[in-house]
Amino acid sequence: MLRNLTSVLLFLACGVAAQTDIHGFGSVRAGKMLPKGENPKLVDMYASDGLIWRDETLFALQTTTDLQDSLRVTLQMMAKGSDDFSAKMSLAFLSYQLNPDMQINFGRIANPLFAQSDFQYVRYAHDYARLPKAVYWNFDFETIEGLSFEHKATVKDFAVKYRLITGDFSGKTFKSVRPEGVPIKMHNIINGYLELSRDYWTVFGGAMQADGDGTAIDEQLIFPVVLPALANVNASPAEKQQLLDTLSMSKRARYYYFGGRLQFGDWKIEGEKTNYGILNSADPRNTAHYLAVSRRFDPFILTYHHEWSMQDINDLGFLRDISHPALRQIGTQVYQRLATPNRFSMDVLTLRYDLQPGVSFKIDYMQGRDRQPKVDEFRGFSFGLDFVF
Amino acid sequence: MRLFMLFIALLLSCSVYATELMLIAHPNNTNKLEQHSLIQLYLNKTSTFADGSAAVIFHSARDSEQHQQFCLSLLNLSAAQYQSYWSRLIFTGAAARPHFVQNDAEMLKTVSNNKSAIGYISASTEPVNVRVIGYLHNGKWQAMP
Known part of the structure; x- marks a missing residue:
């Protein structure tokens, strides 16, 4: 705690000394789920008894310092209630402005997997209590070390924006399975985004590809399940090794998404569809989408959205090279064990009330269903303040 | 009942757009500025004028x-929605805090002294030393002839 406090004070002191622009954002939110219990899509969200105040509460500070006309440094620290308010450097990058419409960022930068990932924790920036969890799930590689290039341009009445990111990630994942996480590395990350807009509508799409080093995932999660089963199979060592290689998570991951939004008078429609997974591995392909409709009754905004996600456990194409029937059966069992049929859907009604500049109150009611028997039907609510300064 | 009907009639007769606004730029700024390009500039979809020079919005x-009217008339966003939108830009490092001025006199002074600046004032204010781009009248854009 003392270490965290010291970090924050140092962070602020640096900002003040350099005449830095200081911004911040946060959310203070309480909620409750009925029935309480584990819900894989709603990680760290109201799984305990009673009204929970800490799961979605967070605070962040950002400093931006101009070093020269075209060069500036941005540092962002965030403390999440779900992480016991440990302040962590969420972003730290140097920006170089090539011209007013072109910028390069170096350092710890956002790795947006989907259209709104890079500001998902700035809840004041959107009308949801939280971005749809079916898509904006708890990913561990939201920030990477690398560089990004952004360019804005206009073509006749249209505005075009694209962004390219490259870098590496080294950290831990699967914290929902193991609290201490499992180490993973991602190399050669290439992330692209393209947006086309005109007046009140926008369409967008993007993709991310990375070469994963999931050795620890294989050793800690996959092989302990496979090896005991392999011991009883009458197959050659080469055939067994081929199965292990096939199930391995050390493969290329690929994410893509597309969607759009339209503001028409007081109405807004927004939707996004995504597809992602580790190619040719025991990781089932994930698909997810959401569709939201909002109506402005200034200063209120009422939003209804439906979100949905599923893992495709019937696509066994990755086992095409495994000809031994018993090995193929083990591969199928492992795959389906990893991918429980967790088709998830949720309907959410959110009311936003803008109390004053930079502060909004939001209350939401959600109900949904996860096909996993341990979850099944659920409902819940939350309320709280989102703010920026 | 009559009072209620009168109240409803009064409500309906009150325009949401109570203020007419005038969009202004530096007098030496000869770039063609239309509704589309103004929306792009104020939503940070671009930060340059057609000639490639930097644009700074006020x-x-x-x-x-005036600010509330401007956001609603040109951008179809409430002032809160505009702040919400801009916060995405700040916290992704895509833009700095927007520039605000206190009154029309300060806006005129700022725009007349900065070739990159564009802004807006009440249509009833005399546009001294600035170029008038157009008007936002009853929520509709009217380009300067």
Whole structure:
């Protein structure tokens, strides 16, 4: 705690000394789920008894310092209630402005997997209590070390924006399975985004590809399940090794998404569809989408959205090279064990009330269903303040 | 019942767009500025004029009627929605805090002294030393002839 406090004070002191622009954002939110219990899509969200105040509460500070006309440094620290308010450097990058419409960022930068990932924790920036969890799930590689290039341009009445990111990630994942996480590395990350807009509508799409080093995932999660089963199979060592290689998570991951939004008078429609997974591995392909409709009754905004996600456990194409029937059966069992049929859907009604500049109150009611028997039907609510300064 | 009907009639007769606004730029700024390009500039979809030079946008005070009218008329966003939108840009490092001025006199002074600046004032204010781009009248854009 003392270490965290010291970090924050140092962070602020640096900002003040350099005449830095200081911004911040946060959310203070309480909620409750009925029935309480584990819900894989709603990680760290109201799984305990009673009204929970800490799961979605967070605070962040950002400093931006101009070093020269075209060069500036941005540092962002965030403390999440779900992480016991440990302040962590969420972003730290140097920006170089090539011209007013072109910028390069170096350092710890956002790795947006989907259209709104890079500001998902700035809840004041959107009308949801939280971005749809079916898509904006708890990913561990939201920030990477690398560089990004952004360019804005206009073509006749249209505005075009694209962004390219490259870098590496080294950290831990699967914290929902193991609290201490499992180490993973991602190399050669290439992330692209393209947006086309005109007046009140926008369409967008993007993709991310990375070469994963999931050795620890294989050793800690996959092989302990496979090896005991392999011991009883009458197959050659080469055939067994081929199965292990096939199930391995050390493969290329690929994410893509597309969607759009339209503001028409007081109405807004927004939707996004995504597809992602580790190619040719025991990781089932994930698909997810959401569709939201909002109506402005200034200063209120009422939003209804439906979100949905599923893992495709019937696509066994990755086992095409495994000809031994018993090995193929083990591969199928492992795959389906990893991918429980967790088709998830949720309907959410959110009311936003803008109390004053930079502060909004939001209350939401959600109900949904996860096909996993341990979850099944659920409902819940939350309320709280989102703010920026 | 009559009173209620009168109240409804009064409500309906009150225009949401109570203020007419005038969009202004530096007098030496000869770039063609239309509704589309103004929307792009004020939503940070671009930060340059057609000739490639930098554009800097200015707003009336955040809590002013003019700012609320401007956001709604040109951008189809409430002032809160605009702040919400802009916060995405700040916290992704894509833009700095927007510039606000206190009144029309300060806006005129700022725009007349900065070739990159564009802003807006009340249509009833005399546009001294600035170029008038157009008007936002009853929520509709009218380009300067």
